[in-house]
Amino acid sequence: MQIYGLKTCDTCRKARKWVEAEGIEHQWFDIRADGVPLVIMQQAMKALGHKQLLNRRSTSWRQLGEEDKADIDNDKAVELIMANPALMKRPLFVSDKGFVAGFDKQGVIDLA
Numbered sequence: 001m002q003i004y005g006l007k008t009c010d011t012c013r014k015a016r017k018w019v020e021a022e023g024i025e026h027q028w029f030d031i032r033a034d035g036v037p038l039v040i041m042q043q044a045m046k047a048l049g050h051k052q053l054l055n056r057r058s059t060s061w062r063q064l065g066e067e068d069k070a071d072i073d074n075d076k077a078v079e080l081i082m083a084n085p086a087l088m089k090r091p092l093f094v095s096d097k098g099f100v101a102g103f104d105k106q107g108v109i110d111l112a
Contacts, residue, residue, distance in 0.1 A: 001026040001111060004036050005091030012091045015103040024112045031085035036092070041078050044092060044099045050077035053089055053101050060086040 003019065005012030007030050019026055029036070045053055054077045055061060061069070064087075068080060081088045093100040093108050100107035 001108075002029060002040075002094040003027070003091050004029045004031050004034075004040075004088070004094070006031060006086065009090050011103050015091050015093075015108075018103075018105065019108065022109075022112075024108070031088065031090070036081070036085060036088070038078075038082060040094060041081060041088075044094065044101070045074045045078050047099045048101055050074050053077065053092075054081065055087055055089040058086060060084050 001019075001024060003012075003016065003026050005015070005028070007013075016028060050072055054072065064080070072080075089101040091101075091103065093111055095111040097111045100111055
């Protein structure tokens with residue numbers, strides 16, 4: 001399992017601590033330092049959609065211009081997240097079984 005998040009994000013820290021306590025094998029990637037591969041983001045967006053993957057409550061979202069916020073679709077959301085990874089709902093769990101955005105214990109267990 002791969003986990004994409006921010007080392008400074010409280011939810012990401014809780015999720016990472018829980019995954020380690022559960023003994024779930026994983027690789028951690030800091031989205032600011034390591035980024036998210038475009039193909040992973042495209043696959044996650046296709047599976048989850050922009051309404052689930054784009055964090056509209058983030059400071060990064062509020063700082064966007066109205067033009068960037070208008071007419072959001074999956075393709076535009078991918079572009080925005082690739083340009084500003086903090087726009088992604090975190091953490092993003094990735095496995096060969098699928099994707100989970102945000103910290104959902106049952107969803108993570110289902111991916112493991």
